[in-house]
Amino acid sequence: MTSDLGFWTLQALNALQLSMLLFLLSIGLTVIFGLMHFVNLAHGSLYAVGAYAGAAAAAVGGFWMGLFVAPVAVAGMGVLLYSGLIKRMRRSGPMAQVLVTFGLIFVLLDLTRIFWGDLPLAIEKPGFLSGRVALLGIEYPAYRLFVIALGLAIFTGLAWVLGQTQVGAMIRAGVDNDAMAACLGINVERLFFTVFCVGCALAGLAGVVAAPLLSVTPDMGLQILIPTLIVIVIGGLGSLKGAIAGSLIYGFVQTFGAVLAPQLASVLIYALLAAVLVIRPMGLFPAKG
Amino acid sequence: MFRHTPLRYIALALLAAGALFQAATAGYFGLEILIEILILAMLVLALDMVAGFGGMVSLCHGALMGVGAYAFATFGGILGLTPLVSLVGAIALTGATAWVIGAVCARSHGIYFIMATLAFGQMAYSYVFQTPFFGGDDGMGGIERLDLTALGIDLTDSRSFALFCLGVLGLVYLATVAVLRSGLGRSLTGVMHSEQRMRALGLTVWRVKADVFGLSGMIAGLAGALSAMHIMYISPGLLDWTVSGEALVVVILGGLGTLVGPMIGAVALVVLKHELSAITPYWHLVVGLLLIGVVMSRANGIFGWIEAQIGARLDKRLNDITRPQPTEEPRDA
Amino acid sequence: MLETRNLDKSFGAVHVTRDVSFRLEKGERRVILGPNGAGKTTLFNLLAGELIPDSGAIMLAGEDVTSLPVASRARRGLSRSYQKNTLFDGLSVEENLGLAASIHTGFGTRLWGDSLSRPEVREIVEDVAAQVNLQPYLHARVSEVSYGVRRQLEVGVALATRPRVLLMDEPTSGVGPEMAGAFHALLAGLPRDLTILIIEHDMDLAFEVADSITVLNYGEVVFDGAPETARGSDLLKEIYLGSWEHA
CATH class of the missing domain: 3.40.50.300 (P-loop containing nucleotide triphosphate hydrolases)
Incomplete structure (x- = not known):
């Protein structure tokens, strides 16, 4: 079976799909860290909230309604979090931030349970994405291809924004050196706010996109958190290149590990992370400054 | 460097008295809660030792405790060793594991250290979870408690076991204080202040970090073995990172770097958890809000806050009584 | 040299x-x-x-x-002092010197006993304190002494490893x-x-x-x-x- 080309194609697509999902989560987290030196452990919980908000909206207006509402709702939540919590925690050390956002995980976990109960919810895939598509000699679920395409689209969009626009230049300047950015007359505070909300929106989007593949449960945020953290630590905290590289590494190691060496699969990724931290303590593509 | 202040002695005395009272009078459930507190207190002492005095904020102490529990169960249940030998073996193995983690992570700082320890913790979790030898998801049962009948103590009795754990906790506390006051402990505090300077003075910094992390791991391993003895059943959930997270929460809620504070935090968390879960299924919400409130208040936890309010006044008064020398806290020899 | x-x-x-x-x-x-x-x-x-x-x-x-x-x-x-003080602020002047001296004497990595009460360490601390005129401040915390005294201590800490x-x-x-x-x-x-x-x-x-x-x-x-x-x-x-x- 492993000599079959179709098998490799299938696994590669699976890996790519997982990578894209992780990319949506890690890009927001890593840019927030790069800009604000803020570690948001509750980023995974925002993803869960996105899945719930999407599921609730989808129940009323179908999948596309959910896909629209989830990022907006989570971005709205980002506004609340930023003004209520994050802004005041900016100057605290990493430990205080880790703890506050750890507390936030608890709070968001129970809030989703209070609003939506403990039973798993599901989102129906839209009709034309529910089948399978013939591709490269295999049949592949259309929805998963949609996830890959969406991820690539977001990646391209972000690459364009960061590389070609004024805002992108400001963000890159801020990631490299926030004092310098302030000197250049950039309203750092407003930039932070915007980036934080966009990061939240992407987490919400990841949640609703993942929802038809998994079931929506209160602890889905906790489950995705560790892979997301691994991605950004392998890639380098605050590094844009690192987020995409880390996502791909995680997606492929995890997927191929699971089929080739199921005994080692989950240990493998942690061993890889440990190796990266030992050899390159700042990640593969460390951010400057 | 750790210092005892009058306030800390008072808090220790109150804690000990409370624990003894509870051990003497409580019923079965009260004793179960007490044992849970005592074991958690050992774990948070281990964590405070590295985090509060060495700046090594570990997110793998829960996993280390799990390693201790699994080692104890494996040595006893599968290799057929006596509980005492298993206990010593579990402590040694966990200490060695922690030493290696400490040595590897010694170069990482801040958020990277947190992430690196998290990675090692999760590695242990995944390994245990996926290995049929350890029972995988089902865990392991049939764990024996230490046999102290030669001393006339029957540890299968909850009350005796609770008193036994209290005794062990007392020893762990004394050992932690001794480590922090040793040359090694002083060097550790120096490293927390300025690693660069300690290195320039000729200290092999990674060795100090690894050694203390190893010692802390031994305590975590002991706590794990006791926890295995207590419940007589273990599952991979013990090693999950949220256990480490909770231990860190306890240290912070209680007061980082005060030793006494984290023990108070352990009491607070376990009691709160039991009281709240009797009223509402959403006790995480309350604990989460409490945690956010404490961290945002910028007080050093419950005990840190008390020390800032009362301690300064108390120390001043005592100083005024003894001699008109200001500043320094009284140091016991 | x-x-x-x-x-x-x-x-x-x-x-x-x-x-x-x-x-x-x-x-x-x-x-x-x-x-x-x-x-x-x-x-x-x-x-x-x-x-x-x-x-x-x-x-x-x-x-x-x-x-x-x-x-x-x-x-x-080889020992050095820094242009910007790198002292241990929460500790006393004596403890700062003692920390350096205990590294030099090897007691800084011992698990048993307080390094600062070792006679070898005490001797170095008193010696260095005399050399850089820190005797009056030995028991004060670093955060309580003047900047000038801290500069002296910065050199003192470097000296306490008995450098060549x-x-x-x-x-x-x-x-x-x-x-x-x-x-x-x-x-x-x-x-x-x-x-x-x-x-x-x-x-x-x-x-x-x-x-x-x-x-x-x-x-x-x-x-x-x-x-x-x-x-x-x-x-x-x-x-x-x-x-x-x-x-």
């Missing part, structure tokens, strides 16, 4: 030290002069091991230490002119067989205390010789004072 041979170090395109060679005999006191950005602190970091040179060699008492880590060099008798070579990075930095005299006295009180390399901004003080002088400019040694020769050197005035006025 301490010798550098053709030390080169660049950060990217910037050459911070270029072909730096000099030699300190046992007991020699040499002052390094040079305008800001001349590469003095980089040179110290190379000597102490916090930076590794791109090429060249560093010899300590005849041994090549070029690629040894910081702590190993320190254990071989002492590197002092601007020991009078940030203290008023009245302290310069106190520092002169402090230097006079140090054992004559201790080899000392000092970065100093105050030229007059430098000429007073130095046996020999090295002047760095743009990372290169532009003068190496006795203070008397340096004082009269036009080259020195031009390079050093010229840039100095700008700074």
Whole structure:
């Protein structure tokens, strides 16, 4: 079976799909860290909230309604979090931030349970994405291809924004050196706010996109958190290149590990992370400054 | 460097008295809660030792405790060793594991250290979870408690076991204080202040970090073995990172770097958890809000806050009584 | 005792030290002069091991230490003070000295017993406290003593490892002119067989205390010789004072 080309194609697509999902989560987290030196452990919980908000909206207006509402709702939540919590925690050390956002995980976990109960919810895939598509000699679920395409689209969009626009230049300047950015007359505070909300929106989007593949449960945020953290630590905290590289590494190691060496699969990724931290303590593509 | 202040002695005395009272009078459930507190207190002492005095904020102490529990169960249940030998073996193995983690992570700082320890913790979790030898998801049962009948103590009795754990906790506390006051402990505090300077003075910094992390791991391993003895059943959930997270929460809620504070935090968390879960299924919400409130208040936890309010006044008064020398806290020899 | 041979170090395109060679005999006191950005602190970091040179060699008492880590060099008798105080603020003056002394005596990594109560450590602490005039402040916390006292302690901590070579990075930095005299006295009180390399901004003080002088400019040694020769050197005035006025 492993000599079959179709098998490799299938696994590669699976890996790519997982990578894209992780990319949506890690890009927001890593840019927030790069800009604000803020570690948001509750980023995974925002993803869960996105899945719930999407599921609730989808129940009323179908999948596309959910896909629209989830990022907006989570971005709205980002506004609340930023003004209520994050802004005041900016100057605290990493430990205080880790703890506050750890507390936030608890709070968001129970809030989703209070609003939506403990039973798993599901989102129906839209009709034309529910089948399978013939591709490269295999049949592949259309929805998963949609996830890959969406991820690539977001990646391209972000690459364009960061590389070609004024805002992108400001963000890159801020990631490299926030004092310098302030000197250049950039309203750092407003930039932070915007980036934080966009990061939240992407987490919400990841949640609703993942929802038809998994079931929506209160602890889905906790489950995705560790892979997301691994991605950004392998890639380098605050590094844009690192987020995409880390996502791909995680997606492929995890997927191929699971089929080739199921005994080692989950240990493998942690061993890889440990190796990266030992050899390159700042990640593969460390951010400057 | 750790210092005892009058306030800390008072808090220790109150804690000990409370624990003894509870051990003497409580019923079965009260004793179960007490044992849970005592074991958690050992774990948070281990964590405070590295985090509060060495700046090594570990997110793998829960996993280390799990390693201790699994080692104890494996040595006893599968290799057929006596509980005492298993206990010593579990402590040694966990200490060695922690030493290696400490040595590897010694170069990482801040958020990277947190992430690196998290990675090692999760590695242990995944390994245990996926290995049929350890029972995988089902865990392991049939764990024996230490046999102290030669001393006339029957540890299968909850009350005796609770008193036994209290005794062990007392020893762990004394050992932690001794480590922090040793040359090694002083060097550790120096490293927390300025690693660069300690290195320039000729200290092999990674060795100090690894050694203390190893010692802390031994305590975590002991706590794990006791926890295995207590419940007589273990599952991979013990090693999950949220256990480490909770231990860190306890240290912070209680007061980082005060030793006494984290023990108070352990009491607070376990009691709160039991009281709240009797009223509402959403006790995480309350604990989460409490945690956010404490961290945002910028007080050093419950005990840190008390020390800032009362301690300064108390120390001043005592100083005024003894001699008109200001500043320094009284140091016991 | 301490010798550098053709030390080169660049950060990217910037050459911070270029072909730096000099030699300190046992007991020699040499002052390094040079305008800001001349590469003095980089040179110290190379000597102490916090930076590794791109090429060249560093010899300590005849041994090549070029690629040894910081702590190993320190254990071989090289000690340094910093331009910015790197003291342990929450601890007392005595504990600061004791920490350094316990590393030197090996008690700093022992698990049993307090290192500070060891007679070997106590002896060093009292000795050094006398050398750098810290006896009145031994029990005060670092955060409670004046800046001048902290500068003295900064040197004291470096001395408490009983070094053979002492590197002092601007020991009078940030203290008023009245302290310069106190520092002169402090230097006079140090054992004559201790080899000392000092970065100093105050030229007059430098000429007073130095046996020999090295002047760095743009990372290169532009003068190496006795203070008397340096004082009269036009080259020195031009390079050093010229840039100095700008700074």
